[in-house]
Amino acid sequence: MIHLSCNSGRRGLMAFAMCLLIGHEQPQAQTPAKAPQKGQVQIQDAWARPTVPGQTVGGGYFRIDGGPTADRLTAASTDIAQVVELHTMRMDGDVMRMRQLDSVDVPANQSVEFKPGGMHVMLIGLKTPLKVGNSFPITLRFEKAGPVSVNVRVLPAPPAAEHKH
Ligand SMILES: [Cu+2]
Numbered sequence: 001m002i003h004l005s006c007n008s009g010r011r012g013l014m015a016f017a018m019c020l021l022i023g024h025e026q027p028q029a030q031t032p033a034k035a036p037q038k039g040q041v042q043i044q045d046a047w048a049r050p051t052v053p054g055q056t057v058g059g060g061y062f063r064i065d066g067g068p069t070a071d072r073l074t075a076a077s078t079d080i081a082q083v084v085e086l087h088t089m090r091m092d093g094d095v096m097r098m099r100q101l102d103s104v105d106v107p108a109n110q111s112v113e114f115k116p117g118g119m120h121v122m123l124i125g126l127k128t129p130l131k132v133g134n135s136f137p138i139t140l141r142f143e144k145a146g147p148v149s150v151n152v153r154v155l156p157a158p159p160a161a162e163h164k165h
Pocket residue numbers: 015018087088098120121122
């Protein structure tokens with residue numbers, strides 16, 4: 001059995017609840033959101049799980065494709081949540097821990113996955129429930145590329161089924 005332990009200070013309970021909702025599926029790429037802009041990072045396959053009644057935190061996932069020069073994700077924000085934090089999860093023995101990251105490096109020409117059980121953006125203080133079929137914009141702020149906005153789709157599971165090349 002896997003025990004979950006999250007150390008997120010006063011948000012411990014919410015974070016713990018969130019941990020319980022984070023599964024182990026491997027989200028696969030798909031949906032070509034929009035025409036990529038050359039020369040900078042690109043965000044692909046952004047999705048989030050639906051919330052259940054009373055749930056005010058949620059996790060967001062996506063893949064960052066690095067541009068020709070290294071960049072760094074430093075912050076994220078969305079109108080539908082009071083705070084967005086960069087989080088990671090890791091196994092510590094049989095305990096899964098979640099902690100906040102100050103930034104996430106995006107190496108040149110490499111992809112960085114935000115996925116269940118790993119890095120994610122944590123939407124804290126959701127102002128509206130996340131419902132399957134809906135989507136919402138989120139803005140990721142990069143050191144070099146600046147703010148990059150992307151549409152996050154609310155899906156019941158990773159968008160793997162639609163995967164195609
Ligand atoms: Cu988290």
